[in-house]
Amino acid sequence: MFSGIIWSTIQPTVSRGLEYTGDWITVKAMDETELIKSKVNIVDLISEYIPLKKAGVNFKAPCPFHNEKTPSFVVSPERQIFKCFGCQKSGDIFTFLMEKEGMDFKDALEMLAKKAGIVLKQTESKKDFKQRLFEVNLKAQEFFHYMLTKHPLGKNALEYLKSRGVTDESIESFGIGYAPNSWESLTKVLLKRNFTISEIIEVGLAVSSRNGGYDRFRGRITFPLIDSKDKLRGFSGRVLYLAEPKYINSPQTPIFDKSEYLFGINLAKAEIRAKKEAVLVEGEMDVIMSHQAGFRNVVASKGTALTEGQVNLIKKFTENLSLCFDMDIAGDSASRRGIEIAEKAGLNIKVIELTSGKDAAEVVKEDPGLWEKAVADAVPIYDYYLTSTAKRYDVKNPVDLKKIGMELIPIWAKIPDDLVRERYIQKLASFLRTDEKALRETIDKEKRFGQKSFTEVFHPKVGVDNIVSQRSRRELLEEYLIALLLHPPKDYIFVPTFLETLFLRETFRQIYVLLVLYLDSISFKSKAFSINDFSSDFPKDLLTEVDRLYLTELDDKLNSSKAWQKEVDGVTSELKKALIKASLERLALEIRNAQEFGKMEIVESLNKRFRDLSVKLKNL
Numbered sequence: 001m002f003s004g005i006i007w008s009t010i011q012p013t014v015s016r017g018l019e020y021t022g023d024w025i026t027v028k029a030m031d032e033t034e035l036i037k038s039k040v041n042i043v044d045l046i047s048e049y050i051p052l053k054k055a056g057v058n059f060k061a062p063c064p065f066h067n068e069k070t071p072s073f074v075v076s077p078e079r080q081i082f083k084c085f086g087c088q089k090s091g092d093i094f095t096f097l098m099e100k101e102g103m104d105f106k107d108a109l110e111m112l113a114k115k116a117g118i119v120l121k122q123t124e125s126k127k128d129f130k131q132r133l134f135e136v137n138l139k140a141q142e143f144f145h146y147m148l149t150k151h152p153l154g155k156n157a158l159e160y161l162k163s164r165g166v167t168d169e170s171i172e173s174f175g176i177g178y179a180p181n182s183w184e185s186l187t188k189v190l191l192k193r194n195f196t197i198s199e200i201i202e203v204g205l206a207v208s209s210r211n212g213g214y215d216r217f218r219g220r221i222t223f224p225l226i227d228s229k230d231k232l233r234g235f236s237g238r239v240l241y242l243a244e245p246k247y248i249n250s251p252q253t254p255i256f257d258k259s260e261y262l263f264g265i266n267l268a269k270a271e272i273r274a275k276k277e278a279v280l281v282e283g284e285m286d287v288i289m290s291h292q293a294g295f296r297n298v299v300a301s302k303g304t305a306l307t308e309g310q311v312n313l314i315k316k317f318t319e320n321l322s323l324c325f326d327m328d329i330a331g332d333s334a335s336r337r338g339i340e341i342a343e344k345a346g347l348n349i350k351v352i353e354l355t356s357g358k359d360a361a362e363v364v365k366e367d368p369g370l371w372e373k374a375v376a377d378a379v380p381i382y383d384y385y386l387t388s389t390a391k392r393y394d395v396k397n398p399v400d401l402k403k404i405g406m407e408l409i410p411i412w413a414k415i416p417d418d419l420v421r422e423r424y425i426q427k428l429a430s431f432l433r434t435d436e437k438a439l440r441e442t443i444d445k446e447k448r449f450g451q452k453s454f455t456e457v458f459h460p461k462v463g464v465d466n467i468v469s470q471r472s473r474r475e476l477l478e479e480y481l482i483a484l485l486l487h488p489p490k491d492y493i494f495v496p497t498f499l500e501t502l503f504l505r506e507t508f509r510q511i512y513v514l515l516v517l518y519l520d521s522i523s524f525k526s527k528a529f530s531i532n533d534f535s536s537d538f539p540k541d542l543l544t545e546v547d548r549l550y551l552t553e554l555d556d557k558l559n560s561s562k563a564w565q566k567e568v569d570g571v572t573s574e575l576k577k578a579l580i581k582a583s584l585e586r587l588a589l590e591i592r593n594a595q596e597f598g599k600m601e602i603v604e605s606l607n608k609r610f611r612d613l614s615v616k617l618k619n620l
């Protein structure tokens with residue numbers, strides 16, 4: 001009911017009257033899944049596997065998916081879902097069967113249809129199931145590409161691409177498209193082409209909903225994800241406007257696995273072989289812009305750290321890999337783990353550093369020569385580790401020198417080639433101003449005994465890791481606050497007034513705003529809070545989040561409105577404090593930097609901000 005208000009902040013307008021080549025008939029999305037859901041009670045289904053015990057409005061049991069003594073597996077008859085607070089597994093009757101019996105969606109659908117006494121509409125085609133999924137993708141690709149290049153609805157997207165410098169030629173060679181900003185335009189086209197809603201959902205183009213399914217990619221520029229054998233496995237979609245997440249991908253499907261995929265590999269593989277080098281960048285635009293400028297050995301990992309599947313894919317074409325990422329990969333444990341995998345597989349790794357602070361796409365667009373030089377100047381990974389630590393630590397400080405040693409020694413111990421290792425031991429010794437022989441002994445010892453991975457060896461001490469752990473604590477608090485707000489005490493009228501920016505996570509902000517609107521409307525009509533009423537129009541991804549938080553078990557004493565209000569106030573103020581503390585930490589860092597570079601007037605103004613914030617914190 002609020003969709004018009006809130007979604008508009010995420011995606012401008014829902015387009016209507018969309019036309020597509022050929023005649024256009026409205027096809028009501030097949031609602032077999034919803035029909036089945038209405039006939040099979042989740043409590044009955046799960047009771048066939050494990051004994052459920054009533055707990056308040058829900059049912060509880062020890063989780064069937066992980067080992068535990070105290071039950072944290074909750075089933076909600078009200079929402080017809082389950083959720084384990086131990087292993088985080090959750091879902092509906094379909095997901096339960098898929099997980100429990102190891103079935104795919106199609107098998108679960110058939111089994112549950114039988115239970116519900118429903119005869120499924122058969123797909124006439126006897127073709128292999130996966131083959132059908134590839135065909136759905138191809139049809140979708142045709143639609144997206146048509147929308148971008150020929151249809152008025154794609155005009156803004158096309159203009160955006162042109163403004164980023166993407167040529168018509170690239171649009172063709174990469175098959176770039178546009179998904180109209182409407183809930184069902186693609187799904188309807190595909191249904192009309194005799195694909196079933198379960199095929200469309202299974203391949204990730206639609207997300208299942210109470211009406212069948214709605215388009216996953218809406219209002220986004222689409223990039224077909226084509227593998228090295230030219231098979232179209234999935235899509236990624238990029239927003240046109242400032243919004244998060246910037247990119248979404250097809251989920252894991254029977255024909256797509258993100259961890260084994262590299263964007264652009266179909267167009268880059270020949271050049272990677274010829275140049276005996278692959279360049280790995282972050283995103284789709286980086287790949288497209290470099291190919292356009294004539295650098296065709298470039299592929300993208302799409303924002304993830306390197307995986308074994310990706311490493312094996314690269315190894316089919318070359319042994320030499322250069323990485324170009326926005327972030328400092330030496331300071332990021334997931335990246336280091338990826339590099340470790342690549343090293344073990346025998347890849348020679350270098351790092352391309354873009355000193356301008358711009359990403360690869362921007363550098364190539366502005367000056368292809370600069371990009372070429374940066375690629376040529378790529379430094380071997382171990383030199384990169386050295387310079388990265390030098391940036392993050394103070395090499396004049398003996399305590400920091402020790403930390404650098406702790407960070408680099410386990411990495412050095414794993415250098416597979418003896419000669420290379422020896423050379424870098426010498427480098428590290430002079431860098432740390434320490435005795436080479438002693439360092440070699442330490443590294444040998446680490447080599448013999450330290451079989452642990454980087455992540456185990458590193459205790460979060462510095463920068464990046466620390467922020468991550470703080471953020472997760474913060475997320476827990478944010479989650480708890482939403483959970484509280486979803487359980488207002490009976491007969492208690494309350495509409496929260498703090499700003500949604502108190503939540504760092506976009507999903508929480510969305511839920512919070514919807515909740516405020518809803519609470520406001522029921523307080524006005526003096527209606528009681530109802531979770532089904534509140535979430536009736538939610539898209540699936542948001543609903544999953546709401547369900548998870550709604551099923552969070554809260555302390556019984558929070559049934560009292562006084563205790564509840566006190567709890568809400570407490571959490572809110574802690575979140576506010578945490579925000580200010582984070583700002584203070586950032587400021588402290590900036591002040592130190594400014595001092596080091598002797599920028600006294602900046603130090604002054606930063607100091608003032610620091611004092612103001614400190615006062616604000618004290619007064620909270």
Ligand SMILES: [Zn+2]
Pocket residue numbers: 063064065066073084085086087088089
């Ligand atoms: Zn579990």
